[in-house]
Amino acid sequence: VFSDVDPNPTDANVEAGVKAYREGGHDGVIAFGGGSGLDLGKAVAFMAGQARPLWDFEDVGDWWTRADADAIAPVVAVPTTAGTGSEVGRASVITNSDTHEKKIIFHPRMLPGIVICDPALTVGMPRAITAGTGMDAFAHCLEAYCSPHYHPMSQGIALEGMRLVKEYLPVAYDDGDDLEARGHMMSAAAMGATAFQKGLGAIHALSHPIGAVHHTHHGTTNAVVMQPVLRFNRAAVEDRLARAAAYLGIEGGFDGFYDFVGGLNDRLSIPANLTALGVKNPDMDALVASALRDPSVGGNPVEMTAENTRALLEACF
Structure with missing residues (x-):
C-alpha cells in the first residue's frame, strides 16, 4: 500500500511511488481513490520500468514514443470520486515541484486495463x-x-x-x-x-x-x-x-x-x-x-x- 499523494500530485510523489513499487517487487498497480490517486497510480505504473526522466514523456508531439511500452505495468483503476474520469484516461496530470506547473504525462498504454466503477465507493x-x-x-x-x-x-x-x-x-x-x-x-x-x-x-x-x-x-x-x-x-x-x-x-x-x-x-x-x-x-x-x-x-x-x-x-x- 502506497498513499503518499498530494491533492495535486507531484513529481516527488511519483518518485516515492516508483521507489516503493521497485523495492516491493510488484507487477502492477491497483489505483484506488480520486483523480489524484488515480493519476499517481497510473504514473507509477508507467515510470517504474522507464530509464528516462518523467518530463521526457510530457504530452508534446510524439514524446510518448520515447517510452519503453513493454515496461509499462498494468493498472486496475477503482475511482472513489465522480469527477476527473482519470480511470478512462491515457494520461496523468503531475505538478513539477520546481516550476509549480502542471504537466500532462501521456502514453496510450497508461489507459487502465480494468476499471471498477462502484457508486457505493x-x-x-x-x-x-x-x-x-x-x-x-x-x-x-x-x-x-x-x-x-x-x-x-x-x-x-x-x-x-x-x-x-x-x-x-x-x-x-x-x-x-x-x-x-x-x-x-x-x-x-x-x-x-x-x-x-x-x-x-x-x-x-x-x-x-x-x-x-x-x-x-x-x-x-x-x-x-x-x-x-x-x-x-x-x-x-x-x-x-x-x-x-x-x-x-x-x-x-x-x-x-x-x-x-x-x-x-x-x-x-x-x-x-x-x-x-x-x-x-x-x-x-x-x-x-x-x-x-x-x-x-x-x-x-x-x-x-x-x-x-x-x-x-x-x-x-
Whole structure:
C-alpha cells in the first residue's frame, strides 16, 4: 500500500511511488481513490520500468514514443470520486515541484486495463468534494462540446454527460447516500474524460496553473472560472450552447445556459470567484504565461493571447 499523494500530485510523489513499487517487487498497480490517486497510480505504473526522466514523456508531439511500452505495468483503476474520469484516461496530470506547473504525462498504454466503477465507493464523499468533482465532470463535457476540433462522437457523449450532471449532481449533493444519483455521476465522470479526447480549453488552461501554485481543488477551480470563460468564448459558442441548452431543457439559449451554470454553482456553494476560493496575491504575469503554455489552450474556441488571457484571469477575481 502506497498513499503518499498530494491533492495535486507531484513529481516527488511519483518518485516515492516508483521507489516503493521497485523495492516491493510488484507487477502492477491497483489505483484506488480520486483523480489524484488515480493519476499517481497510473504514473507509477508507467515510470517504474522507464530509464528516462518523467518530463521526457510530457504530452508534446510524439514524446510518448520515447517510452519503453513493454515496461509499462498494468493498472486496475477503482475511482472513489465522480469527477476527473482519470480511470478512462491515457494520461496523468503531475505538478513539477520546481516550476509549480502542471504537466500532462501521456502514453496510450497508461489507459487502465480494468476499471471498477462502484457508486457505493463515492457515498462517503463530503459535500464540497461531491460538488467540486461533479463540476469537474461538467467542465470536461462543456469544454469538449465547445472545442472547435472535429469529433462528433465526443460531442454526443459530452452533451449527455452534461445532462446527467444537471439532473443528478444536486441530488447527490443533497443526499450522499442516493446510489442512483451517485451512479449517474460516476457515468458522467467517465463520459467527460472520454469526451475531452476532442479537446479542453480556457477553463483548464486557467485552473491548472492556479491549482499548481495556490493548491486549490481542481474541480472547484474549474467551476469558479466557468462563467468568466463562457463570457470570454461567447461569440464563438453562442449558437452551439443554444443547441445544448435546448437538449438540457434550459430556456433562453446561451444566456439561459450561462445563468444555469451560475445557479448551479450557487446551489453547490461554489465560491463566487478566485479571491473567495483563497487565491491571495497572485503573480498574474506568471499565471498568464503558464496558462498560455498549457496544452488545453489549443482546444479553446477563441484564440488565447497574453492580452486577452490576462483580462480573462482578472475577471475571475
